[in-house]
Amino acid sequence: MTIQSHGAADIISRARAEGRSALDEASAKALLSRFGIRTPRSVVVRSAKEGAERAGSLTAPFVVKVVSPDILHKSDAGGVTLHLADGAAVEAAILTMAAKPKIAAATVEGWLVEEMIPAGRELVIGGFRDPQFGPMVMVGLGGIFVEVLKDVAFRICPIDRAQAKEMLQDLKGYALLQGARGEASVDEFALIDAMVSIGGPDGLLMSFSDDISEADLNPVIVSASGAVAADARFILADAALPTSPAMLSDPTEEFRPLFEPRTIAVLGASTKDVAIANTFIRRLKDFGYEGQIYPIHPSAAEIEGLTAYPSIAEAPEPVDYAYIAIGAARIPDAIAGAAGRLKIAQVISSGFGELEEGRGLQEDLVRKAADAGVRVLGPNCLGTYSPRGGLTFPSGAPRDVGHIGVVSQSGGLSTDIIKRGQWRGLRFSGLVTIGNSADVAPHELVNYYFADPQTKAVGLYIEDVREGRAFFDLLRSHPAPKPVVILKGGRSDLGRAAAASHTGALAGDDRAWDALAAQLPVAMVTTVDEFIDALLVLQSFELRPEKPTQNVVLFGNGGGSSVLGTDAFAKNGLTVAPFPAAVLAPLEAMRLPPGTSVANPIDTPVRTLQEKEGWIAGEILGHVLSGASPDAIAMHLNLAAFVGRGTVDPIDNLFAVIEDILRKFPGVAHFALALRADGSPELEEKRRLYREKARLIGLPVFDEIPAMAGALAIVAHIEKRLNRRHN
Template sequence: MAADARVILTARKNRPVSEPEKAESGDPLIEFKPLFEPRTVAVLGASSKDVAIANTFIRRLKDFGFSGAIYPIHPSAEEIEGLKAYPSLGETPEAVDYAYVAVGAGRIPDVLAAARGRCRIAQVISSGFGEVAEGRALQADLVAGANAGGVRVLGPNCLGTYSPRGGLTFPSDAPRELGRIGVVSQSGGLSTDIIKRGQWRGLRFSGLVTIGNSADVEPHELVAYYLADEQTKAIGVYIEDIKRGRAFFDLLRSAQPTKPVVILRGGRSAQGRLAAASHTGALAGDGKAWEALAAQLPVALVDTVDEFIDVLLALQHLDLRPEKPTRNVALFGNGGGSSVLGTDIFASMGLDVAPFGEAARLPLEALGLPPGTSVVNPIDTPVRTLQEKDGWVAGEILDIVYRHAKPDVVAMHLNLAAFVGRGAIDPVGNLFKVIEETQAKWPGIAHFALALRTDGSPELDESRRHYREKARKIGVPVFDEIPAMARALATIAHLEQRLRSRDTSAPLG
């Protein structure tokens, strides 16, 4: 690693004297099990008279299917949301795995100290701490109170945890299916976008944790959990500040097993750094350190939420192949102009849509496809071609491509508007059956990705949503446009190359 990047990644040497030292754990799966799979949840800040945010949290726990005990904490109420209330964290019938804290900032240090070793993790939604200058001393008091009470703290200034396996959620109507993507985010609002927008695009999560100011639990600790978690296949991180960059880097460098990490970083510009400071009190680091990280390790840097979701979606469905990094693309779809532009996009990202050799081209020509069809690569198939044999002709085309062209990835694109009013047969639906059969027939030969384009009409957007769900069930990532698909596949190629370098080179120094 370059010397300047080493310096940038190194943590700030000294914390303020007033900030207590934190207890660090051994096994992250043990330490953070209460965060992802709590048996008991305490809720502080709910009201017996009004509907406070903590009341909403209790209702969402019930709606989402949380099966453990819920203990409202209130100094005087006997019952909240139909549940018996208790005066403090130290007085519940059994120890608390996870506490949701939504009381005034000034009360929180004493509330945490009162846990008396009977609460494992407290998530503090309240703000007014280190994200504002006048709250920094109070944040140090919060950490001191947590240490006194034997509590690890998530936050403050965070929305909490979304864990399908544990029955926890902060957004409403989040998917209950357990997925393979683990996310750590310094922004709660952005996390809601990631969950909800990801949901409609087919993304499913092993967990998502918001960390806010990360006064205690830090990003690298949660990344360590996901690295050790068998349910998690790939990791996403939204970050504005890494207090201990060296710990983060060393974790990724030494991780076994290796898992790809996608990083969306806020505060890349001078103005963004000012916004980050007011958001979470973050001091965003120099971009060179992040670039050095991605240059050496299976880490991808992305610039937007859409790209973040797209790359994680690709990682959810595609198995990385470091022994044969992605380069050669077979581009297949309807729309000549789209195929040409798609070829340009892939080429600009270092991927090749090279013409097929005779071994593939001649049998494709022998299919006798209708005029207007091109089988050179890109394979340009007008709708009337894709309607041949009610859409099943695509299976014959793909069989030849897999058998003779042997690409690293098949990138299919369909303009759904072109299929409207084409009769009672559903050639697109049949195409999904073809894709599933082809994947089963040629396992491990090539990645498969799909771009489904629409004209923006509500009807076609709903149709795309329907087909997305079909694709999710057969393990195919779906993108809105060819450029988004190309960017995601180029990132897959980058990650495969980094894994290959890691497997074949000496340890990083």
């Protein structure tokens, strides 16, 4: 606890001892002062007469506010009076407010008389305790209008000064703080000081994360002379936050039995029917799994041509990984009976925590597995796909070992990700379905992928992150984090509709996830297509935090497509800017066929691209890369335009051109390609073949320019986050 926290702890302890659920305003402002946040000079009086007398110790004009544990929003009750000139006005105001119905019916403990703050911009600084991620800090413009304007920014605590500045820049009304339309600018440094005092590493929310559930400093008056909290409200928490578990010291060893199992036990296969466990065994064989498979069955001698054993404990060797698809009620004892001969169990069966009546059984499963030294994946999931270990649950999955690691709480969606990703050119280092994630939590597998040299980027489909604070701390503190793409399910729940404070009411369920992406090398997406698009570029590119992507050269055929493409990149915050004269000169000197434009976007009709059997594109790109040094080259081709246009296929040669250019200009620009088709079977088959050629040279291929622009914007965002972390 910091030095300033000691006195603050007494304020909170006293409020709890008095049975309060929130701090009164005087106590709230005393708490703020312990953290260096300015508040007006004030006194608390018990009567109108005392208010008149003690106002003389302050400087007019005055504000008077009711002090009552029954009144949280004082203005709504008529419990605030402004612009009082002297003690007599204070006395009259107290008498008038005391007679108002809501105040007369409440327990009134006194009246706060304070000096009015000089005029300035009204902001709100707040905080609340997110149930998954812990303390969060908020800043917004608008004072009493904040609920209407909703011009707010959130971050997960702790924040530093740079992040506080970014929060202000996120506000649509940020220009108002800088003196828009000739007005004086505010003291932004003082405002940032206040934000860090609330949400910083030693700030109020982190120091009292177990005690404060919601905080509102509203309004905070900011002017050229500083920032002063005119009002403050703190709602006390009912219980402490759960403690985050310690991270594994060696996740690669912990999860090696999952991704590279030498022995697999299968529970649930049948000698009579083709159960899901039988299908799993067949797929293992078809996939080329080289280890030992032990079907576990109480009476069968053989299943799927393999010797069966009555229990895991009776298998010939200790088991790395068990695939369990038997009745839910039997599973806890089946794992407990492994007698120390099992490392990881993946429970496919449902009937656990996803149902009210199964929660006790799920707790029993986790407890007995822990006693047996077994880590559990699931329950209620589909399996694990690990091409390096010969492990699969979908059929026909690619055998190549790739660079993308995925964790998913949905089994069915995982099959889509693998199969759709396969056709798009995505290859995986692993994919784990975790269902209810009763034991192994998502962040533990992310930690594995971070440590895994095979993995370049991580994708998550999450509905409930479970240990959100541990997840955030991993992403924030890992010495070598990798890009993370999150497809979040269930973002629209109105879980905080009944929040007591402005901050809580404004903090929709997706605020924490948006903050996570704003602070860390994390991208949030909303569809499976966007998820695959993002992972595809992260698989293909070597990220450049030192030179985040911003300037793009758009190169392809189709003038209208180029115009729309320029708009798509602009919408995603990227720039397709015309070349300066020094870059244009060598391009114009090429004397390309009529109809060609080289201004950026570069518009090349099919006839141009067919010159020199397609190698003309390499000459154009050479001039662009040596002269303009763009951050990315975004190529787009309309496949239909090339049908019946001669024997030379310039697109086929284009992959050799790009491979040559990448070799000549290493690290200068990211390359991406959009291949547009008309839906005909002929062109769809061509696009499929081109995608495979592109995959072999590390070139991500998209169906349309907007998807390519969105994926490059994700690269830009992650590069910027990594750059900020390194600096």
